[in-house]
Amino acid sequence: xxxxxxxxxxxxxxxxxxxxxxxxxxxxxxxxxxxxxxxxxxxxxxxxxxxxxxxxxxxxxxxxxxxxxxxxxxxxxxxxxxxxxxxxxxxxxxxxxxxxxxxxxxxxxxxxxxxxxxxxxxxxxxxxxxxxxxxxxxxxxxxxxxxxxxxxxxxxxxxxxxxxxxxxxxxxxxxxxxxxxxxxxxxxxxxxxxxxxxxxxxxxxxxxxxxxxxxxxxxxxxxxxxxxxxxxxxxxxxxxxxxxxxxxxxxxxxxxxxxxxxxxxxxxxxxxxxxxxxxxxxxxxxxxxxxxxxxxxxxxxxxxxxxxxxxxx
Numbered sequence: 001x002x003x004x005x006x007x008x009x010x011x012x013x014x015x016x017x018x019x020x021x022x023x024x025x026x027x028x029x030x031x032x033x034x035x036x037x038x039x040x041x042x043x044x045x046x047x048x049x050x051x052x053x054x055x056x057x058x059x060x061x062x063x064x065x066x067x068x069x070x071x072x073x074x075x076x077x078x079x080x081x082x083x084x085x086x087x088x089x090x091x092x093x094x095x096x097x098x099x100x101x102x103x104x105x106x107x108x109x110x111x112x113x114x115x116x117x118x119x120x121x122x123x124x125x126x127x128x129x130x131x132x133x134x135x136x137x138x139x140x141x142x143x144x145x146x147x148x149x150x151x152x153x154x155x156x157x158x159x160x161x162x163x164x165x166x167x168x169x170x171x172x173x174x175x176x177x178x179x180x181x182x183x184x185x186x187x188x189x190x191x192x193x194x195x196x197x198x199x200x201x202x203x204x205x206x207x208x209x210x211x212x213x214x215x216x217x218x219x220x221x222x223x224x225x226x227x228x229x230x231x232x233x234x235x236x237x238x239x240x241x242x243x244x245x246x247x248x249x250x251x252x253x254x255x256x257x258x259x260x261x262x263x264x265x266x267x268x269x270x271x272x273x274x275x276x277x278x279x280x281x282x283x284x285x286x287x288x289x290x291x292x293x294x295x296x297x298x299x300x301x302x303x304x305x306x307x308x309x310x311x312x313x
Contacts (some may be wrong), residue, residue: 003042003091003092003093004030004031004091004092004094005025005027005039005085005090005093006023006024006025006030006063006088006089006090006091006092006095006204006213006287007023007024007025007028007088007089007090007093008021008022008023008084008085008086008087008088008090009022009023009062009086010022010086011084011086012143012186013143014066014147014148014232015144015145015146015147015208016144016145017068017069017070017145018066018067018069018080018115018145018147019065019066019067019069019080020054020064020065020066020147020148021065021066021067021080021084022062022063022064022307023062023063023064023065023090023092024062025061026089026170027133029060029061029063029068030056030058030060030061030062030063031094031095032095033063033095033097034052034057034088034095034097034100034101034126035057035100035101035119035123035125035126036052036098036099036100036101036119036122036186036214037052037057037095037096037097037099037119037122038051038052038053038095038096038097038099038119038214038216039063039065039092039093039094039095039096039221040092040093040099040261040267040269041050041065041090041091041092041269042090042091042092043080043081043084043090044079044083044088044090045075045083045271046261046297047075047076047079048076048172048218048261048265049076049077049262049263050216050261050262050266051065052066052099052118052120052122052123052188052214052216053067053069053095053118053119053122054118054122054148055067055121055122055125056122056125056126056129057122057125057126058129060201063092063095065118065193066115066118066148067080067081067115068114068115068147069081069091073212074307080256082288085132088111093136093269094176094197095230096268096269098267098268098285099119099186099188099212099213099214100210101123101126101127101186102152103127103130103132104200105132105184105210106126106132106133106241107132107133107134107135107180107181107182107183107184107188108133108134108135108183108184108185108186109134109135109137109176109180109183109184109185109187110123110124110135110136110137111136111137111171111173111176111186111187111188111193111197112136112137112138112183112187112188112189113139113140113141113143113187113189113190113193114139114140114141114145114189114190115147116187116188116189116190116193116214117136117138117140117147117148117152117188117189118148118172118187118188119138119188119214120138120188120227121148121151121152122156122188124136124152124158124159127260128155134158135158135160135259136152136155136158136159136160136181136236137160137162137171138152138159138160138161138162139162139164139170139171139177139189139193140161140162140163140164141163141164141165142163142164142165142166143163143166146161149161156162165261170196172195173196173197173200174199174204175185175205177200177201177204177206178201178204181204182210183208183210184210184211184212185197185201185206185210185211185212186212186213187204187214188213188214188215189217191215194213194215197211197213198211198213198273198287203257205213208287208288208289214285215284216298220241222242224241224244224245224246224249225231225243225280225303226241226242226243226244226245226303227241227243227304228241228269228304228306228307228308228309229241229307229308229309230250230308230310230311231276231303231308231309231310231311232248232256232310232311232313233275233310233311233312233313234313235313237254239254241303241304245297245302245308246263246299246300246303247297247300247302247303247309247311248260248263248270248299248300251313253276253305256313258270258272258299260299260300262300263300263301264284265283265284265285265298265301265302266283266284267285267299268283268298270298270299270300271285271296271297271298272296272297272298272299272311272312273295273296273312274294274295274296274297274309274310274311274312275310275311275312276282276308276309276310277288277294277304277306277308277309277310278294278304278305278306278309279291279294279296279302279303279304279305279309280302280304280305281296281297281298281302282298282302282303283296283298283301283302284300284303291293296302297309297311298312
């Protein structure tokens with residue numbers, strides 16, 4: 001990844017499994033960002049992961065992320081917790097925002113589960129600076145595992161923290177939606193919470209424009225199916241995508257430059273316009289409406305339901 005060199009300037013242990021990592025530029029300035037944005041971080045072991053920025057978008061000299069030590073870590077979060085120290089240099093991408101805040105909406109309801117609360121911290125700061133009405137619900141397993149409590153408690157009764165071991169079941173998201181039908185709702189958290197959020201939105205019949213979610217977990221099945229062709233509209237070139245390979249891999253092998261980052265369909269960097277054909281979506285970025293339109297595809301992981309896709313490449 002050709003990226004921005006940064007230096008780890010501070011590490012704070014929020015809980016036994018969550019670290020707050022502050023990154024400052026190794027040289028020059030950092031690009032501006034907006035609440036809800038994330039960056040990709042390339043670790044010295046070659047792994048790359050996406051992390052939401054939790055600090056104020058008014059900050060111009062630092063990015064702050066939260067890293068949760070996954071029990072079934074594939075290596076990135078464990079490396080961050082066990083091998084990264086203050087002073088280390090890392091390479092990051094410019095911020096991208098696939099979870100942007102509608103700053104004109106009033107009110108806004110922010111719902112976070114576990115480490116999914118991180119982008120909501122930046123949103124809460126932004127909404128407060130704009131003097132918008134908002135509420136935040138933070139759901140976590142227990143008090144000892146609740147990170148960023150000091151940040152959240154500073155907002156007083158605008159924030160409700162729910163602990164699974166002290167509560168009776170999930171937050172009733174549908175009830176919140178029915179009580180505030182004009183609000184915009186934002187959710188970031190584990191798969192069960194995101195599923196419940198989407199189910200609640202359908203049950204409450206909220207317009208899709210008022211529903212916003214972000215998921216940094218790849219879908220369960222990312223095995224490339226292949227067996228179709230792609231046509232590159234700008235050159236007319238036709239390439240076969242065989243079983244076991246992604247569109248991105250086929251393009252790279254053909255010497256065609258295509259931007260990418262996470263390569264598991266969660267960052268949005270490789271989004272490509274579809275001019276003809278029906279994609280087989282495997283990403284965690286596009287909304288249901290965007291998928292149904294068949295106008296875009298994440299070429300790092302998605303395939304095709306039609307025999308050919310015509311791409312704007």
